[in-house]
Amino acid sequence: MAHEHKLEIFRGLLKFKSNTQKIWGVLAFLTLVTAVEVFLGIIKPDWGSFLGMKALNWIFIILTIVKAYYITWDFMHMRDETKALRRMVVWTAIFLILYLIFILLQEGGYVFDVYKDGYIKRDF
Amino acid sequence: MSTVVAEGKTWGGGNQPLKASYGKMMMWFFIVSDALTFSGFLAAYGFSRFKFIDSWPIADEVFTHFPFLHGVDAPMYYVAFMTFVLIMSSVTMVLAVDAGHHLNKSKVTLYMFLTIIGGLIFVGSQAWEWNTFIKGDYGAVQTKGGNILQFVDGEGHRVALRDFVVSAAHQDRAQHERKNGLWFVSEGSLPSYTMDEVIHGLQANKDVLVRTQILNEAGEKTVLSREESINQIMKNGKVVVEGANLHVNEYGSPLFADFFFFITGFHGFHVFSGVVINIIIFFNVVLGTYERRKSYEMVEKVGLYWHFVDLVWVFVFTFFYLV
Numbered sequence: 001m002a003h004e005h006k007l008e009i010f011r012g013l014l015k016f017k018s019n020t021q022k023i024w025g026v027l028a029f030l031t032l033v034t035a036v037e038v039f040l041g042i043i044k045p046d047w048g049s050f051l052g053m054k055a056l057n058w059i060f061i062i063l064t065i066v067k068a069y070y071i072t073w074d075f076m077h078m079r080d081e082t083k084a085l086r087r088m089v090v091w092t093a094i095f096l097i098l099y100l101i102f103i104l105l106q107e108g109g110y111v112f113d114v115y116k117d118g119y120i121k122r123d124f
Numbered sequence: 125m126s127t128v129v130a131e132g133k134t135w136g137g138g139n140q141p142l143k144a145s146y147g148k149m150m151m152w153f154f155i156v157s158d159a160l161t162f163s164g165f166l167a168a169y170g171f172s173r174f175k176f177i178d179s180w181p182i183a184d185e186v187f188t189h190f191p192f193l194h195g196v197d198a199p200m201y202y203v204a205f206m207t208f209v210l211i212m213s214s215v216t217m218v219l220a221v222d223a224g225h226h227l228n229k230s231k232v233t234l235y236m237f238l239t240i241i242g243g244l245i246f247v248g249s250q251a252w253e254w255n256t257f258i259k260g261d262y263g264a265v266q267t268k269g270g271n272i273l274q275f276v277d278g279e280g281h282r283v284a285l286r287d288f289v290v291s292a293a294h295q296d297r298a299q300h301e302r303k304n305g306l307w308f309v310s311e312g313s314l315p316s317y318t319m320d321e322v323i324h325g326l327q328a329n330k331d332v333l334v335r336t337q338i339l340n341e342a343g344e345k346t347v348l349s350r351e352e353s354i355n356q357i358m359k360n361g362k363v364v365v366e367g368a369n370l371h372v373n374e375y376g377s378p379l380f381a382d383f384f385f386f387i388t389g390f391h392g393f394h395v396f397s398g399v400v401i402n403i404i405i406f407f408n409v410v411l412g413t414y415e416r417r418k419s420y421e422m423v424e425k426v427g428l429y430w431h432f433v434d435l436v437w438v439f440v441f442t443f444f445y446l447v
Contacts, residue, residue, distance in 0.1 A: 023219060
C-alpha cells in the first residue's frame with residue numbers, strides 16, 4: 001500500500017524532504033504559535049476592540065484556528081485525503097459550530113442586557 | 125465488461141470513492157460528532173460568559189501556580205507546559221503512524237510508548253491543576269446575592285484571609301458529620317473562619333480593602349474604598365468561601381468553576397480513554413498483531429483520535445486561559 005504525503009506547507013512556500021521532516025517542521029511552527037499566544041497572554045497589550053470583542057481576543061482565536069488547521073492537515077493527514085472526505089468533515093463541523101456560536105453568544109449578550117437594564121437586582 | 129459485473133463492483137463493496145478505509149472514515153465521522161459535542165460545551169461557556177461579561181473571573185489571576193514553586197506568581201506557564209506536552213505526544217503519535225507505514229515495528233513500539241507517557245504526564249498535570257483550583261489560595265466572601273468579594277491591600281495586591289483574619293478559639297458550631305446524626309446526612313468541611321472573624325479582621329486591619337467582581341473600563345476588578353468595604357462586608361457578606369467547587373467559587377462566578385470542571389473534566393476523560401486505547405494498541409504492536417497483518421492502520425485510527433484530543437485542548441486552552 002502506497003502512502004503518498006503532500007510535503008509542502010504554507011501553500012508550497014516550504015517543502016520538506018520527507019514526512020518525518022515535515023512533522024518536526026510543523027511541531028516547530030505550532031510551538032512558535034503557542035509561545036506567541038502565551039507571551040501575549042502574559043503582557044496583555046491593549047489593542048482596542050474590534051467587532052464587539054477585544055482585538056487581542058480575536059488574535060488568540062485566529063492563532064488557535066491556525067494551530068487547529070495544521071494539527072488537522074498535517075498530523076491527522078487531512079491534506080492527503082480526498083477532497084470529498086475533507087469537505088464532509090470540515091465544512092459540516094464549521095457550519096454547525098459557527099451557527100451554534102452565533103445563536104448562543106447573541107442570546108448571552110441579550111440576557112446580559114436584560115440583567116443590566118431590566119428590573120433584576122444583582123448587586124447585593 | 126457487462127453492466128451486471130460493474131454494478132456488483134460498485135454496490136457490493138470494494139469501491140472506495142473517498143479512498144479511505146471503512147474504519148478510518150468512521151473514525152473521522154465520530155470525530156466530527158465529538159467535535160460538535162465539545163463545541164456545544166464551549167459555546168455554552170461563551171453564553172454564560174457573555175451573560176456575565178462585566179464580572180467574569182480573569183484567568184490570569186486564577187491559574188497562577190506552578191508545581192514546586194510555591195508562592196511564585198506564574199500565570200499561564202504551567203498550562204503552556206501542558207499544551208506543549210500534549211502537542212509533543214501528538215508528534216510522537218504521528219511519528220508512530222509514519223513508522224507504521226514503513227512496517228518498522230520497533231520504531232512504532234518506541235513512539236507509541238512515548239505517546240502514552242506524554243498522555244499520562246498531561247492527565248497528571250490536569251489532576252494537579254484541579255487540586256490547586258479546588259483548594260484555592262486567598263479565600264473570599266460570598267454575598268447574599270451570590271457575588272464574590274475578595275480582599276486587596278492598598279496597592280491592589282491580593283490579600284489572603286489567613287493574612288488578616290484571626291481565628292477565635294471558639295468556633296460557631298461543629299461540622300455536621302454522618303456519625304453525629306442521620307448516617308446519610310453530612311456536609312462539606314466548614315471554612316477555616318467565620319463571617320464574624322472576617323469582619324473583625326477587616327476592621328482591625330486598616331489597609332485591607334474589598335474588591336468586587338465587577339470589571340472596570342481597564343478590565344480590572346473594582347476596588348472599594350475603606351468605608352464602602354466595611355459596609356459591603358457587614359451588610360451583604362454571607363459565607364466565607366475557600367477554593368472552588370460546584371456550588372461556590374472564590375475566584376468569582378460559580379459558573380466559571382462549573383464549566384471549568386465540566387469541560388476540562390470531559391477533555392481529561394478523553395485523554396484518559398485515549399491513553400487506555402493507546403496502551404491496548406501498544407500491546408498489539410508489541411505482540412506483532414499488525415506485523416502479521418502487514419498493516420498498521422489501527423495505529424493510524426487511534427492516532428486520529430489522539431490528535432483530536434490535542435485539537436480540542438488547543439481550543440480549551442484558548443477559551444479558558446487566554447481569551
